[in-house]
Amino acid sequence: QLQLQESGPRLVKPLETLSLTCNVSGGSISNNNYYWGWIRQPPGKGLEWIASIYYSGSTYYNPSLKSRVTISVDTSKNHFSLKLSSVTAADTAVYFCTRHFPPKYGSGIAYFDYWGQGTLVTVSS
Amino acid sequence: QSVLTQPPSASGTPGQRVTISCSGSSSNIGSNYVYWYQHLPGTAPKLLIYSNLQRPSGVPDRFSGSKSGSSASLAISGLRSEDEADYYCATWDDSLRGWVFGGGTKLTVL
Numbered sequence: 001q002l003q004l005q006e007s008g009p010r011l012v013k014p015l016e017t018l019s020l021t022c023n024v025s026g027g028s029i030s031n032n033n034y035y036w037g038w039i040r041q042p043p044g045k046g047l048e049w050i051a052s053i054y055y056s057g058s059t060y061y062n063p064s065l066k067s068r069v070t071i072s073v074d075t076s077k078n079h080f081s082l083k084l085s086s087v088t089a090a091d092t093a094v095y096f097c098t099r100h101f102p103p104k105y106g107s108g109i110a111y112f113d114y115w116g117q118g119t120l121v122t123v124s125s
Numbered sequence: 126q127s128v129l130t131q132p133p134s135a136s137g138t139p140g141q142r143v144t145i146s147c148s149g150s151s152s153n154i155g156s157n158y159v160y161w162y163q164h165l166p167g168t169a170p171k172l173l174i175y176s177n178l179q180r181p182s183g184v185p186d187r188f189s190g191s192k193s194g195s196s197a198s199l200a201i202s203g204l205r206s207e208d209e210a211d212y213y214c215a216t217w218d219d220s221l222r223g224w225v226f227g228g229g230t231k232l233t234v235l
Contacts, residue, residue: 037224046127046211046213046226046227046228046229047162047164047170047213047215047226047229048226049215049223049224049225049226052224060222060223060224061223062221062223062224063221063222063223096169096170103157103217103224104157104217107158107176108158108159108160108175108176108177108179109175109176110158110217111160111172111175111215112160112162112170112172112215113172115169115170116169117168117169118169
């Protein structure tokens, strides 16, 4: 059974860089069918997709966050990572890592199928 | 401001049928498949509907999806207390080249 687990600091100071890693177990991140992504949910707000990456390094970014976001993958460690720079209180959120097929793959099967449990990251001094 | 527009709240009594709408544009819903997720606090979102109207195995047939033009809907019939959750529509946006979500609809079972 595939499992995803987020890890990283739960408290980040304003203007610093938020760094999270998603460890994938029960399957290979190099599976050439899937993208690996990050989604967040600020307190009291809705879901927001942040970025996705293919094992080969191909990426998609949310245009509204692109200037501050870097997503990367390490196939040797079977994990992928998120870095969000110059954070503010607005970046306080539960961050989920997830998996999906390529956006235009198949007949509507490019859904987020596996998710991590989510980790709350608070931006505060 | 979400790219996809959902009503912030919906409600119904047990046994009733409730519909949640999701409005988008030609670059997202109008040209891509719609997905619906159910989200309970403290848990990961769960896929309810894919490919506009298909249900994954294990999702009751009380849940149904539809799409017309640049809008989509999720219908829940035979409402049950355990259906109380937040519901999100999602799709790919060709112009933004990214995934977009609705703002979410909080369903209350009265």
